[in-house]
Amino acid sequence: MAKVRSSFLLATLCFVLAGFIVPVQQLSAQGPVSVTIESWRNDDLPVWQDTIIPAFTKRYPNIKVVFGPTAPTEYNAALNAKFSGGTAGDLITCRPFDLSLGLFKQGFLAPVNDLPGMSNFGPVAKSAWITDDGKTVFCVPMASVIHGFIYNADIFKQLGLTPPKTESEFFQVLDKIKQDGRYAPLALGTADQWEAATMGFQNIGPNYWKGEQGRLALITGRAKFTDPDYVAVWRTLAKWRPYLASGFEAQKYPDSQNLFTLGKAAIYPAGSWEVALFNRQAQFKMGAFPPPLPAGASTCYISDHTDIAMGMNAKTRHPEEAKKFLGWMTTSEFASLYSNALPGFFSLSNQKVTLQDPLAQTFLNWRSTCKSTIRNSYQILSRGEPNLENELWRVSAGVISGKLTPEEAAAQVQTGLAKWFKPPTK
Amino acid sequence: MRPRLRRVPLHIIVFILPAAAIYTAFMIYPLFDSLRLSLHGNPEGGGVVFVGLQNYARLVADSLYAPRFWGAVRHNLIFFAIHMLVQNPVGLLLAALLSARRLPGLAVYRTLLFAPTVLSFVIVGFIWQLILSPLWGIAGGLLRAAGLGAHFRPWLGLEGSALVTLSLISVWQFVGIPLMLFHAALIGIPDDLLEAARVDGATGWRAFWGIEFPLILPVVGLVAILTYVGNFNAFDLIYTAQGALAGPNFSTDILGTFFYRTFFGFQLQLGNPFMGATVAGVMFLLILAGVLPYLFVWQRRIEVHEL
Amino acid sequence: MSSPVAPPAHRVISAAYPRPYGGKALGVHAILVAYALIAILPVLLIAMNSFKTRAAIFTTPYLPPLPGLVSLVGYETMFERAHFARYFVNSAVVAGSAMALILLLGAMAGFALAEYRFRGNAWVGLYLALGIMIPIRLGTVSILRIMSDLRLVNTLFALILVYAAQGLPLAVFILQQFMRQVPRDLKDAARIDGMSEYRIFWLVLPLVRPAVATVAVFTMIPIWNDLWFPLILAPGEATKTVTLGAQQFIGQFISDWNSMLASLTLAMVPVLAAYMVFSRSLIRGLTTGALK
The missing domain is CATH 3.40.190.10 (Periplasmic binding protein-like II)
Incomplete structure (x- = not known):
């Protein structure tokens, strides 16, 4: 009987201690400033890990970027809960129109009007991430x-x-x-x-x-x-x-x-x-x-269709670093990198992007022969x-x-x- | 207050308090804190105000919510009926067979029979979608091999059959639970009771219904109430297989998916915490309506045999 | 065993049920085998096809991975990308600690409710059951706020506490039912011997081993398989659980059947293995019977 009891208590103790220790180890390992991207694009995880983030870190070696995608079906619900609980990531991938507008109105997303490269986007590109009065843009348009x-x-x-x-x-x-x-x-x-x-x-x-x-x-x-x-x-x-x-x-x-x-x-x-x-x-x-x-x-x-953009958590602990990343996303380097790494997502930037993929180029050609909506x-x-x-x-x-x-x-x-x-x- | 407190001896408090503390802090408080929202609303987009039972009235009567709500209740009842009629009898049968003393291969059987129960909803959902997929053709091929090829339909995609199909998948997954509970109860019956029955000439099936079944009646009640509660808590399988819109045309929508859609929103639909909490409140009342009789009538009336 | 109270003599086990024999035994085995096949074949089908090429998966789904049909590309993709060893440790720590808490605290509370007729007994029972009547996701934001205040977000401890709280109602519910069936004369004899109520609890607990084992398995499964709370409370790479990892992985390759079947198989194997190990050690109580 005593054996049963002591092994039971011991096991409980061990497990509970393990619960404490594991996260503690993780906290002590702190390096350069790390910003996390929330996204529903878990298909793109390899592209971000292998292509996009390395290109950014080459320019900003002191900023570590983590791409943390959620399954598309759970993204909205999980993101809302994380915002309400104050634990959302620093950079937020924006769904078009009302979902992101709702987040902005609740004060979760920061305005991005003053980012230097915002002039690279035309009114159509920005239309999906702008307040109804047309004054404040809250996400950097990425692709259609x-x-x-x-x-x-x-x-x-x-x-x-x-x-x-x-x-x-x-x-x-x-x-x-x-x-x-x-x-x-x-x-x-x-x-x-x-x-x-x-x-x-x-x-x-x-x-x-x-x-x-x-x-x-x-x-x-x-x-x-x-x-x-x-x-x-x-x-x-x-x-x-x-x-x-x-x-x-x-x-x-x-x-x-x-x-x-x-x-x-x-x-x-x-x-x-x-x-x-x-x-x-x-x-x-x-x-x-x-x-x-x-x-x-x-x-x-x-x-x-204007489909995807990136905004900043208004309560991020690393606003400077997050802004640097957003600023980089307005450059032609990013536009070209993104459009070619993910053929079929067409950059919304005004800057000239050459596509290497013929099939993606076929789609893009229709922009000049047909009218877009x-x-x-x-x-x-x-x-x-x-x-x-x-x-x-x-x-x-x-x-x-x-x-x-x-x-x-x-x-x-x-x-x-x-x-x-x-x-x-x- | 004091004399009353003293009536509960210290050791009872020691036994109950740790469980009650964790449970209250991390389950009851968060749940009821959110359930409070069902009595509130923000009409016209203004501040949050107390609205009494208005949300509940809207849920059962407003043309926006009522059809979905009553549909979900109906689907839940079908879901429950299929579990009661298929899962629990099959579980009881298998448990009775397993409980024969010194059954060769008992450990192997028990492991295999229980295997589906340990799998996650994601895996179960995927497995059956693949098997029933008209494109991959496992189920269709098997039926053709049995000469029944003409009876194959894309069951998960048809309004008439999707809910029943999903219920049976859920039965496949969870039959292990009644099986284990019945099994644990049956092998707990002391042999001398059965010995006595055998001396009286009762054997096999008759002995089972005459002796063993009445002895495990408390567990039968337990299984029934767990099925009832589990049924209203069901969500993951349908969400995994059919998505939050519980298609086709809401034919597999149960209260769990309806709550998720309402509370968290879906795609372009924004979440509505007030109406979502209201759905949860109704689910609470429905489950309570089943658990109360169990706790206060069944559990007291039913004679518990000390073994 | 240092039990001071020997079980009453007349409860010595006899072979009351004869081993099934002849035609009847055959019938029993036929039913059990048939259902075992229903239970296990779908799982095997997935596992089998995960070792085949994409075209073979489609054209000859029933064939085992024969030479010429074999492809391990799914597994290669898997191991390149995901850190399954770490996820597995996280899941084990979370499920193990939550389960230990649930079993110990749940058994204590269940014992008190089954054993003592005190004022408000049924009401405490009802209170401890309230939790299973409300969809737990409703409390998500409140739970996240609590964890955030306690600085426990992205720690395994957050998950342990939430799962312990979630598992307790069912554990109390079931254990209480089984503890009612423990013979009173046994406990009374112990009381006459002057044992404290706490020691009587430890005396009773081994007697309901089958129920404890059952509850252990029941609480383990939903914890191991839960997606939602890992996603909300501990989504970081260091605290990711195996189910969350597998699901995100499946999401990436939803159209890539090789990787999908491979990740499904790999996600099933640890659970099934854990269950088998578990059923051997903990459920040993089941085969020996409760009162031997």
């Missing part, structure tokens, strides 16, 4: 991502296909791939829901609602989601269903990626951020085409509940899987939005 379609050039060659320019050509191409029977025409699944909205609705939508014009019309109240220009997008998406892989209802984002990179699907409705991964994994030639033009349209529009749910319209972006995920997945008609989808989204959003009275 462009939507379009990536295709398997080997399959296209084998079947004698050329990249479609118009929507009718697009469906002809899909038909031919389907008739051949060896490949899934489109790699898209509805299990994760966001794929349907982001790679589907926001990808082809700008051609229908005429980019910025239609996006701003929603904000000013001149247009509704039930208007023909928006319903037509869901009508087209509903037509994609026969061309998806069987079981697409349970197909998740990584499944879609693998389906394409293993050569089992011909066309991947994409965001440009896929370029790096696809280059690594695909054993075939790839090409890209912008969203095909619907019947009767002559101007093309692309979603060139951003995703229509991001600015202002996702401030209330039900949340517009989440609703778009749900109904777009519903339309593609045949659970909702395009009209029902539009009506549900519009009703939800009207519940809280009152456009400014004219």
Whole structure:
């Protein structure tokens, strides 16, 4: 009995002591000033560790930078909790629009107006990280991502296909791939829901609602989601269903990626951020085409979405060092380093950047041939509940899987939005 | 106050106080400190004010929250029913089989049967997504091999089947818990009681239901209440497999995911600590409604056999 | 064993249940084997495929890693990037200390609630159960503030305290139930011998070993597998737990099936190994029976 008791107490004591000792050791090891970056981009960990941070430390040897990513799904919740508890990192990767604006309004993010290199960014680049009065910028813009379609050039060659320019050509191409029977025409699944909205609705939508014009019309109240220009997008998406892989209802984002990179699907409705991964994994030639033009349209529009920026924790213990890092992020050195290390993330800087990756360059070229816009749910319209972006995920997945008609989808989204959003009275 | 205090002898305080102290400081205080938010709000974006039970009224009646809330409650009940009807009977059956004295290979069986329970939700979620994936085709291939290929569906992606599929995955993972509890109770039954039963001519199945089952009835109650509590605390598996939006079309949304979305926000949706705390408050009341009868009725009524 | 009180003589064990034999034994084993396969095959399938090439994973998922299908690229990627040894030590320290605290303090409280009929007994029981009725994430910000005030953020001690607090309700709940079943005559005999209540506790504790072992395993698992509190309270590289490390790792390679299966396998192995070691030493009580 005594044995049981003493071993029990001893074990408790040992473990509890270990709990104290382990962190103490860690505290005593202090070197140069260390700043931590909070980010949701855990895919980019190797790039930051091996390329970006070493380039910075070469210039500022006394500042140690630690890239500490969180899984994208937990990033917002974890970051909010850390800010509230006062333990967030020094540099904060900023989501666009309201999430970061909310952090700024609560006093968690510091303004970055006075950083020397901010003049390198135009108004569009800054628009996602600026107060409503347009006076204060609180994050240094990093990159945008462009939507379009990536295709398997080997399959296209084998079947004698050329990249479609118009929507009718697009469906002809899909038909031919389907008739051949060896490949899934489109790699898209509805299990994760966001794929349907982001790679589907926001990808082809700008051609229908005429980019910025239609996006701003929603904000000013001149247009509704039930208007023909928006319903037509869901009508087209509903037509994609026969061309998806069987079981697409349970197909998740990584499944879609693998389906394409293993050569089992011909066309991947994409965001440009896929370029790096696809280059690594695909054993075939790839090409890209912008969203095909619907019947009767002559101007093309692309979603060139301001996606990522970097701000500073207002309560950081190392403001000088953090500012040095942010300042460095405005330079052309960073712009070129970042755009080339992560092809598919296009620097928002005005400075000239040359891309080495041909596929990424294809996407970037569309900026000069098409008109750019951003995703229509991001600015202002996702401030209330039900949340517009989440609703778009749900109904777009519903339309593609045949659970909702395009009209029902539009009506549900519009009703939800009207519940809280009152456009400014004219 | 003094005379009353003296009625609780010192050793009882010594036994209870350390546990109560840690538990109060790091669990009860933070939880109730946050639960307080459910009685507050910041209407019109102003300061935080006391709003009474308004948030609770909104939750059960406002068209913004009520459909999601009642949907989540309904899904929780389905989730619970499947655990009660599948997990616990299977756990009891396996425990009864394992508890046969001197069963060869007992240690091996026990390790294997319990193995899924020690895995994390992340791993369990991934394993079953891969197996049920229509693209990888493990499940589809197996069904085809059995001549049932036509019955394969992308179950996790269909509104009609996703919740049931996830419940069964959860059963697969957690059957080890009732199994272990029943097992621990069954092998605790002294042999002389069973010996007596055997002398009376009761054998096998009849002896189990006649002698052993009544003896482990307290543990049966314990398993039931743990299943009930665990059901309302469920979150991770659905979050891992279907995401915080609990798709498709909220068909797998349970109170756990609903709370997470409301409290912390999701994607562009900002978190709402007041309504989030309200959801947690309702979950608290629901669980309390199950635990109170257990503590004050079942645990007192049920005859505990000293072994 | 220096127990001053011998178990009552009539409780000597006899072979009441005969060893299952013949057709019946076959039936028992058939069911157990069948369910053991259901439990373990999915795990093996993942482990097996983690040693194969990406194309082989897709085209021939049922085949074992035969020559020609083998690829260790997943594991190579893993070991290049993650510091799993350190993460593992962190997890072991956290889970071990929290569990020791939970078992000791939980058994003490459970003993008091089961043994003594004092005023407010049921209310104390209810109070100690309240914690499992509220989603623990609700308290995240408050917990973080407390830890921040105590300067415990990014220490393993923060995790130990939170997990101990979280594990206690269930431990008290279960142990109390089992301690009620310990024979009263045994304790009364000890009291007549003049033993203090504290010594009686240590007398009773070994008698509920199966329940203690069960609680140990139950509390260990959620602690080991938790992602949330390591993420909030101790996300630093030095204090990262193995589950957090594995999850962040999986996140990086979500589309890279080799690395994903490899990291899943490697994340499973330590838990399964720990469980087996554990079940051998602690659950030895189960096979010998409680009252022998």
